[in-house]
Amino acid sequence: MTRADIAVIGGGIAGAASCVALLQRGVRPVWIAPAPTPGRDRIGETLSPAANTILADLGLARLLARPMHRAANTSFSAWGSDQLVERNAIVHLEGPGTVLDRAGFEADLFTAALQRGVTHIDRTIHHAVENDGKWKLTFANGKSRVFPFVLDCTGRSSTLAITQGKRQRTDQLVAAHCFLRQTDMDVEPTPATLIEATENGWWYAALLPDSRMVVSYFSDPDLLPSGISRDFKTWSSLVAQTRHIARWIDSAGFTLHDLPILASAGTTWMTPISGQNWAAVGDAAAAFDPLSSHGMTTALWMARQASHAICAARKGQTDALASYDAAVKKGIDDFLVQRQKIYQQETRFCQSLFWQRRHGKHPET
Ligand SMILES: Cc1cc2nc3c(=O)[nH]c(=O)nc-3n(C[C@H](O)[C@H](O)[C@H](O)COP(=O)(O)OP(=O)(O)OC[C@H]3O[C@@H](n4cnc5c(N)ncnc54)[C@H](O)[C@@H]3O)c2cc1C
The missing domain is CATH 3.30.9.100 (D-Amino Acid Oxidase; Chain A, domain 2)
Structure with missing residues (x-):
């Protein structure tokens, strides 16, 4: 294990998965994250089938085998017509997705990161300031610590990333x-x-x-x-x-x-998503309209990609973090095309501002 010169901020799926992915590569980060509140409901429970492979890569496949989750076998939609259309998971080559006990899943992921040996600080970051190429992170209690590299996994607030660039958005959903x-x-x-x-x-x-x-x-x-x-x-x-x-x-x-x-619940992303001494992961980098139910899967994917890029950069691959940034941007571009296609399938409400905005007939923001 190399010494703790990387801080991961944020205790959601992106933060926990980033810690696990870094530990898997022999890097022990300092994880600054308030512990999950037991029993607190979280919105967003559908985990897409693509997450199965990523969780398996991270050595976390067993988390989905817990009886508190169920397979996402059946969905119905009335989209583009009054009629309900049924879709069965059998049509997915990757198998069914999962309807999570979201709070339970996050608690398990949190525990998995702790058990693998991350150094945990149960606090919130009040602000992050860059000085001489390093990050001074100040906790809510006024104390601070300096880190050469920080992963921002703070969700839609993008606590650190927002100090480094601009937030883009397509809509205000x-x-x-x-x-x-x-x-x-x-x-x-x-x-x-x-x-x-x-x-x-x-x-x-x-x-x-x-x-x-x-x-x-x-x-x-x-x-x-x-x-x-x-x-x-x-x-x-x-x-x-x-x-x-x-x-x-x-x-x-x-x-x-x-x-x-x-x-x-709008689609937003940061530009840039990474720099020489930082990267954003999960919603802190890009947050998606939940229509696609892929926010959690993308957070897991980014955690794996960012940890790979950090380790490659440490070994001297100077463009590794820029490649991570480009891969996330490509994902956002692909998502935007997909999102527009889905919204365009609904043509019944062409007088409505909501649908006109999604069909490109009115600016969305
Ligand atoms: C209405 C809705 C429905 C959704 N439905 C789905 C769905 O069905 N399927 C799906 O895949 N996705 C869904 N999503 C998206 C999904 O919830 C997110 O993509 C996912 O939560 C991203 O995880 P994250 O770890 O990046 O961010 P978050 O889950 O937001 O976690 C961020 C963490 O950072 C911590 N934090 C914040 N600021 C600080 C700070 N300054 N210092 C320390 N810690 C900090 C927070 O306490 C939190 O623990 C939905 C989203 C919404 C809004």
């Missing part, structure tokens, strides 16, 4: 989501995911492995009904206006009882 409990236990709900396009956005619902249901509405901030996160009637009547989501909630024996939580 926002998610209003809540978790539902089953109230009619006589019904056995179908373990599935459902997507429904509507006039001012789209809906997503999934049966979670712990038998709750998550429901999310994606729209633009200026198109959300005012008071949606404060007024239960506004939220419940919006849900009731859907054709399939409302029917599924009801027929599966679930009841809406909580106000939704709002979260940013």
Whole structure:
């Protein structure tokens, strides 16, 4: 193991996977991350099949074998038409994805990084300043430490990367989501995911492995009904206006009882994504519209690629971090093409600003 001159900031999937990937290559980083809060719900549970190979490469395949997760075998969508179309995981060559117990998965990943020998500091970074080519990281308690190299895995806040460049964005997508409990236990709900396009956005619902249901509405901030996160009637009547989501909630024996939580869900990325003495990984580098459900997989992929680039740079490959930057940028470009194709499949709501923005007829930002 080489000495700890690399700091990894952030305790999500990107941070934990970066630590594991560095340790796998014989580098022991210092991990600055608040420990996960037990039982805290996290939105975003669908792990795409492509993650299976990356987790296996990181020696973490066993994490998905835990009974708290379930295979993502079936999804339905009403996109481009009122009719529900079923898609079965059997069509994926890589096998099914996984519907995660997200909090459990993150806790397991956190533990895996600790067990492999990372030096952990249970704190938050207040700010990062570059001086003489090194990073001075100041903790929330005012103390600081200097590191020659830092991996920014702080999610959409991009705590360090934002000091080095600019944030780009295509849109302002926002998610209003809540978790539902089953109230009619006589019904056995179908373990599935459902997507429904509507006039001012789209809906997503999934049966979670712990038998709750998550429901999310994606729209633009200026198109959300005012008071949606404060007024239960506004939220419940919006849900009731859907054709399939409302029917599924009801027929599966679930009841809406909580106000939704709002979260940013737009596509954003940093330019640059890395420099000589830093790199961003996960949402800190690029965060994606959740329509594709590939944010977590991309975070795992970036963690593996960035650790490879750091080790190559240490061995004298001077362009290794620039190659990492270019590979992430290519991923973003491919995603943007894919995203536009998917949104263009929905043509029923051509009068709506939400869809006009996604079809390139109005600037999105
Ligand atoms: C509504 C919604 C639905 C989604 N659904 C899916 C889905 O179904 N499938 C999917 O693959 N992806 C989904 N995503 C995306 C996915 O959640 C993210 O891509 C993923 O969480 C990225 O992981 P991360 O570790 O980069 O960032 P995060 O999960 O945001 O983790 C960042 C970590 O850094 C810590 N941190 C922040 N600032 C500091 C600091 N200054 N000092 C120390 N620590 C800090 C935070 O506490 C946190 O632990 C969804 C996203 C949204 C918004």
